[in-house]
Amino acid sequence: MKRKIALFGAAAALALMPLAAQAQRGSSGHLNIIYWQAPSILNPFLSGGTKDVESSSIVLEPMARYDQDGMLVPYLAESIPTVENGGVSADLMSITWTLREGLLWSDGTPVTSADVAFTAEYCMHPEGGCAQAARFADVESVEVVDARTVTVHYSVPKPVPYGPFVSAQSPIIQRAQFENCTGTRAPECTEANFYPIGTGAFRVVDFRPNDVISFEANPNYRDPALPHFATLTFKGGGDAASAGRAVMETGEMDYAWNLQLAPDVIATMQQGGRGTTVSAFGTLVERIEVNMTDPSADLPPETRSTRAAPHPIFSDIRVREALSRAIDRGLLTEIGYGPAGRPACNIVPNPPVFASEANENCQTQDMDRARALLDEAGWTVGADGIRVNAEGRRLVIDYQTSTNAVRQDFQALIQQWWREIGIEANLRNVNASVFFGGDPGSPDTFQKFYADVEMYANNFAGTDPEQYLGAWRCGLEPRPESQWQGENINRFCDPAYDALHLQLAQTADINERGAIARQLNDILVQNFVVIPLVDRGRVDAHATTLGGVVLNVWDSGLWNIADWHRVQ
Amino acid sequence: MFTFTMRRLLLAIPTLLFIALVIFLLLELSPGDPMADMPLTIPPEVRQQMRLALGLGEAWYVRFYSWLYLFSVVEPSHVMANMTGLEWLRVEGPRIISFQTRSPVADIVAQRLPQTLWVVGLSYIFGILLAVPIGIYSAYRQYSWFDQAGTFVSMVGFSLPTFFTGPLLMLIFSIWLGWFPIIYDTTLVVDSFYDFGLQLRQMAMPVFVLTLYNAAQITRFMRASMLDNMTQDYVRTARAKGMTEKVVVLVHVLRNSLIPVVTVIALGIPTVFTGAIITEQVFRVNGLGALLITAIYASDIPMVLTLSVVFAILIVLFNLIADILYAVLDPRIRYD
Numbered sequence: 001m002k003r004k005i006a007l008f009g010a011a012a013a014l015a016l017m018p019l020a021a022q023a024q025r026g027s028s029g030h031l032n033i034i035y036w037q038a039p040s041i042l043n044p045f046l047s048g049g050t051k052d053v054e055s056s057s058i059v060l061e062p063m064a065r066y067d068q069d070g071m072l073v074p075y076l077a078e079s080i081p082t083v084e085n086g087g088v089s090a091d092l093m094s095i096t097w098t099l100r101e102g103l104l105w106s107d108g109t110p111v112t113s114a115d116v117a118f119t120a121e122y123c124m125h126p127e128g129g130c131a132q133a134a135r136f137a138d139v140e141s142v143e144v145v146d147a148r149t150v151t152v153h154y155s156v157p158k159p160v161p162y163g164p165f166v167s168a169q170s171p172i173i174q175r176a177q178f179e180n181c182t183g184t185r186a187p188e189c190t191e192a193n194f195y196p197i198g199t200g201a202f203r204v205v206d207f208r209p210n211d212v213i214s215f216e217a218n219p220n221y222r223d224p225a226l227p228h229f230a231t232l233t234f235k236g237g238g239d240a241a242s243a244g245r246a247v248m249e250t251g252e253m254d255y256a257w258n259l260q261l262a263p264d265v266i267a268t269m270q271q272g273g274r275g276t277t278v279s280a281f282g283t284l285v286e287r288i289e290v291n292m293t294d295p296s297a298d299l300p301p302e303t304r305s306t307r308a309a310p311h312p313i314f315s316d317i318r319v320r321e322a323l324s325r326a327i328d329r330g331l332l333t334e335i336g337y338g339p340a341g342r343p344a345c346n347i348v349p350n351p352p353v354f355a356s357e358a359n360e361n362c363q364t365q366d367m368d369r370a371r372a373l374l375d376e377a378g379w380t381v382g383a384d385g386i387r388v389n390a391e392g393r394r395l396v397i398d399y400q401t402s403t404n405a406v407r408q409d410f411q412a413l414i415q416q417w418w419r420e421i422g423i424e425a426n427l428r429n430v431n432a433s434v435f436f437g438g439d440p441g442s443p444d445t446f447q448k449f450y451a452d453v454e455m456y457a458n459n460f461a462g463t464d465p466e467q468y469l470g471a472w473r474c475g476l477e478p479r480p481e482s483q484w485q486g487e488n489i490n491r492f493c494d495p496a497y498d499a500l501h502l503q504l505a506q507t508a509d510i511n512e513r514g515a516i517a518r519q520l521n522d523i524l525v526q527n528f529v530v531i532p533l534v535d536r537g538r539v540d541a542h543a544t545t546l547g548g549v550v551l552n553v554w555d556s557g558l559w560n561i562a563d564w565h566r567v568q
Numbered sequence: 569m570f571t572f573t574m575r576r577l578l579l580a581i582p583t584l585l586f587i588a589l590v591i592f593l594l595l596e597l598s599p600g601d602p603m604a605d606m607p608l609t610i611p612p613e614v615r616q617q618m619r620l621a622l623g624l625g626e627a628w629y630v631r632f633y634s635w636l637y638l639f640s641v642v643e644p645s646h647v648m649a650n651m652t653g654l655e656w657l658r659v660e661g662p663r664i665i666s667f668q669t670r671s672p673v674a675d676i677v678a679q680r681l682p683q684t685l686w687v688v689g690l691s692y693i694f695g696i697l698l699a700v701p702i703g704i705y706s707a708y709r710q711y712s713w714f715d716q717a718g719t720f721v722s723m724v725g726f727s728l729p730t731f732f733t734g735p736l737l738m739l740i741f742s743i744w745l746g747w748f749p750i751i752y753d754t755t756l757v758v759d760s761f762y763d764f765g766l767q768l769r770q771m772a773m774p775v776f777v778l779t780l781y782n783a784a785q786i787t788r789f790m791r792a793s794m795l796d797n798m799t800q801d802y803v804r805t806a807r808a809k810g811m812t813e814k815v816v817v818l819v820h821v822l823r824n825s826l827i828p829v830v831t832v833i834a835l836g837i838p839t840v841f842t843g844a845i846i847t848e849q850v851f852r853v854n855g856l857g858a859l860l861i862t863a864i865y866a867s868d869i870p871m872v873l874t875l876s877v878v879f880a881i882l883i884v885l886f887n888l889i890a891d892i893l894y895a896v897l898d899p900r901i902r903y904d
């Protein structure tokens with residue numbers, strides 16, 4: 001009996017040991033992270049690139065972050081201000097944040113509301129070129145109430161006032177360090193941009209731009225038992241395949257970011273047995289955008305692809321619907337993304353409150369319906385299988401996208417399906433840095449849209465789609481007068497849509513917002529202006545010996561790095 | 569010789585100015601945008617503000633002139649100050665700032681140079697050390713099995729691209745055998761034999777890939793040059809005078825055969841600095857080649873322009889050195 005108790009005791013001690021061992025800062029030793037895009041700078045206000053935002057989130061923290069379910073959790077703030085707890089004023093014109101008590105920067109000085117107010121001043125400086133300026137839109141002033149409290153005053157009612165100081169894109173920076181770095185002097189502060197002083201679990205020891213960052217545990221981190229890791233190496237560069245290999249096959253690295261690889265390639269790597277993948281779905285949707293205006297090269301540059309010239313074929317909704325009905329989204333997902341994708345019928349696929357359920361009939365490919373629609377629209381099958389209308393115009397369209405293996409596979413498949421219903425698609429692919437670069441002189445940018453349809457992925461930051469859905473309002477289309485800048489890529493214009501969006505901007509209740517956003521989504525999708533294809537998740541890989549990873553697509557993937565630990 | 573060198577050096581100035589202008593205009597005309605890899609969630613007007621903050625709002629000739637001033641006056645002063653430790657040499661004020669990192673281009677180049685010199689430089693030296701004896705013996709025993717094997721290996725080294733041999737070696741030596749790491753650790757500080765071992769292991773594969781390529785090239789030159797000389801009259805004379813084969817080959821033939829090879833080697837030295845773009849990318853060696861390619865992808869115009877012009881200077885310089893070496897080694901050649 002005694003022996004049994006002793007055994008139980010030993011077993012219990014063994015079971016408790018990992019916990020006991022972890023109760024001390026730095027006890028897990030060293031952590032290796034690899035991002036195949038290397039960080040260039042540790043200041044998310046000067047670069048909006050994901051690699052830079054996520055790497056700086058290890059050091060810099062916001063008032064609140066989104067968790068893995070898209071809910072706000074306080075980080076530097078004591079609690080999340082809402083209308084109910086009085087943190088957001090009843091007229092939705094201001095929000096009051098209170099810092100936790102006793103917060104210290106990694107250099108040992110206290111974090112005060114002056115730092116918070118300075119952060120706003122830094123990003124709102126007109127000459128600073130702040131990448132996160134949109135988060136500070138409509139901010140009138142940031143008032144320091146006391147040493148731990150700030151109030152953000154807006155010039156218009158803000159139903160969702162969580163722009164400034166929320167999420168990895170808008171962390172708090174130290175006033176003392178960045179004081180002389182505002183406006184045009186921002187780029188001169190190399191030291192501050194490479195070695196920011198933060199409140200996060202780690203602090204920067206060595207930063208080599210576009211290569212590697214060394215971190216060590218922040219001695220002044222607010223939880224004395226965290227982080228579990230003492231040191232951290234953040235390696236950047238290379239390609240997704242070898243990053244995945246380094247985690248899952250050779251075990252050199254503990255965590256790899258964003259493995260955009262073919263499903264079978266990932267499966268082979270997993271057989272290496274040293275790591276596993278984690279995936280999560282956010283708001284990224286691969287879609288085909290339909291051009292509502294005429295991109296014909298015969299038009300003069302002032303009217304080509306502008307609302308002055310409506311599209312000769314796509315002005316008929318039946319043709320647009322046929323394009324969508326002919327696509328087998330399930331097959332595309334399986335070939336292109338595997339477990340990291342889901343067939344999409346909405347452009348707002350997530351969070352659940354905003355996701356419409358009215359469009360599920362797009363899931364099944366319906367060639368007969370597509371053919372019937374084209375017949376109805378007066379397009380009859382010609383001698384070579386391509387449809388012709390009464391004026392003798394052939395149903396030939398240009399289909400462009402960025403250069404990317406998966407996108408070219410999609411193009412080939414979709415071209416085949418469209419051919420089966422009598423539409424000829426001419427394929428084009430453009431280098432991503434040209435396609436997504438906003439050079440007004442280039443004819444190949446996605447904004448200029450010198451094609452009939454184009455394919456790419458887009459998403460929205462955070463959990464609220466108001467700004468994202470606002471892109472399809474009249475007047476926001478890229479055009480020559482706006483140097484081809486603008487978010488309304490389709491050149492869609494519907495006054496009813498604009499009115500509904502205005503209503504969204506004035507509604508605070510989350511369920512009502514959900515209902516309006518779903519309606520907006522349905523207008524776009526049921527008009528077949530945007531043809532959603534795949535809801536794309538993010539796939540990361542971590543070593544089997546790394547515990548505590550909770551993949552978060554609503555904020556930085558490294559949001560809870562303080563809790564990461566070594567498991568045996 | 570002196571007037572020749574001076575004339576060439578003076579001629580180099582307009583050449584380099586022209587090269588700089590051409591590169592700048594090419595970058596200016598090429599499509600691409602430093603904001604291209606920002607997420608689409610950043611609205612267009614914010615992007616425009618960011619472009620203006622990078623100085624892209626100025627006219628092209630203003631930007632070219634200010635770059636030229638910074639490149640020829642400010643940056644050399646900082647390099648001089650860093651090398652000599654004399655702080656008064658520094659010209660204060662703005663420097664050439666990279667779009668990606670918002671930090672001075674020269675600092676990043678200084679940080680990247682050692683890796684490139686170690687990996688690419690070492691493979692160049694190994695390449696020469698291997699190629700010269702192989703080339704000599706292949707020529708001396710022309711069409712022997714050794715010559716055939718050497719020809720085969722150098723053809724393989726010449727024709728297989730490094731983006732094929734690199735991943736192949738990784739697959740064999742890292743994934744199957746587990747001997748070498750696939751990620752180059754640039755933070756490694758060598759202060760013990762253990763760390764030295766680690767450094768050797770991580771350098772092994774990139775150095776091997778590049779050595780194969782360099783050796784393949786130089787072997788062919790060496791062999792061809794030896795063959796040209798082997799049939800010359802002076803070789804027959806030497807043999808007729810009763811000299812040993814060793815003396816004939818290694819003293820008479822080799823010295824004459826080395827003249828073109830040395831110039832080829834000198835002309836190749838700038839490639840040591842330009843780095844091996846693909847190999848560095850494959851093995852994640854953060855050298856100048858990797859720096860250049862990421863800068864091109866990111867449309868980081870100041871970085872691409874500065875690096876390209878530095879490379880142009882090196883190429884012009886080593887061309888001159890090769891010409892001078894040629895005259896020094898071969899008394900028949902006179903420039904004056």
